Amino acid sequence: MTHMMCSFFTCLASFSYRQRQIDFYRKIHASLSPNGVFFNADVILGSSEYIQKAYVEKWSDFMKRHVSEEEINNKWLPQYREEDRPAKLMAQIAWLTDLGFEEVDIIWKYYNFAVYGGRKPGNA
Numbered sequence: 678m679t680h681m682m683c684s685f686f687t688c689l690a691s692f693s694y695r696q697r698q699i700d701f702y703r704k705i706h707a708s709l710s711p712n713g714v715f716f717n718a719d720v721i722l723g724s725s726e727y728i729q730k731a732y733v734e735k736w737s738d739f740m741k742r743h744v745s746e747e748e749i750n751n752k753w754l755p756q757y758r759e760e761d762r763p764a765k766l767m768a769q770i771a772w773l774t775d776l777g778f779e780e781v782d783i784i785w786k787y788y789n790f791a792v793y794g795g796r797k798p799g800n801a
Contacts, residue, residue, distance in 0.1 A: 698762075702715075702778075706776050711799045715796075716784065716792060718790070718792045719763070720763045722763045724765050724766070736788060777797065777798065778795030782794070
């Protein structure tokens with residue numbers, strides 16, 4: 678049985694994985710063509726408890742304009758912790774670098790939401 682290998686020049690992901698993030702990034706890196714780019718938009722954890730608390734407070738304040746506090750506490754925050762399984766942004770940046778991505782950067786960040794990524798080297 679033969680397997681077809683596909684490669685992509687660009688990969689954009691958004692809230693798309695339900696596995697260990699580093700494994701997801703490893704698959705993306707393997708699928709990118711040389712000089713291909715990967716960008717991910719996702720929820721993140723703060724780098725400390727203090728920062729994480731500020732993120733959740735700001736996000737909760739925003740959600741309170743649209744849904745009840747009960748829904749926030751019983752639906753959205755548990756889903757964020759359990760289903761989204763966010764990780765610290767700086768850890769994700771390190772994972773991308775360790776996997777061989779270059780020019781890794783944070784493109785956009787607003788509290789617990791971020792867009793980040795990098796480029797696969799041309800000689801990879």
